[in-house]
Amino acid sequence: MQTTNHNTIIPTSLFAGEHGAELDLQAIAFFAASGFFPENDTYWKGAKWQELNFEAQPWRYAPRDISLADAVDEFATLFHTIVEEQTRGQKTILALSGGLDSRTLAVAMQNIGRQPYTYSYRFEGSFEETYYGREMA
Secondary structure: OOOOOOOOOOOHHHOOOOOOEEEEEHHHHHHHHHHHHHEEEEEEEEOOOOOOOOOOOOOOOOOOOOOOHHHHHHHHHHHHHHHHHHOOOOEEEEOOOHHHHHHHHHHHHOOOOOOOOOEOOOOOOOOOOOHHHOOOO
């Protein structure tokens, strides 16, 4: 039996007036299924990502002569600081895909003492469902 939940997940009242409060349901459905927005879509009809102007902001490349261990330490410090600042005093939801991004965020949140709400999903017929040819519980 299929049920429909009518709770508002995205608080449209926060964005009314900026781009209008009309959600782009087709773009959101694509995002929910794939994990990214196609082309320049966003959550909102009429709000699209703009093309990047690389001439206005040229790339800069100034490599430093540091070891891999130092680079990893600098990254970890910076990453943990950003995660701590962005989650401080907030309830956090973390989508666990099994990929490097979600695993890195999960470890960072654990290291700074955060306990996010987590979720994951799988598709019918996916590798997890038919692992070695047998159905998983």
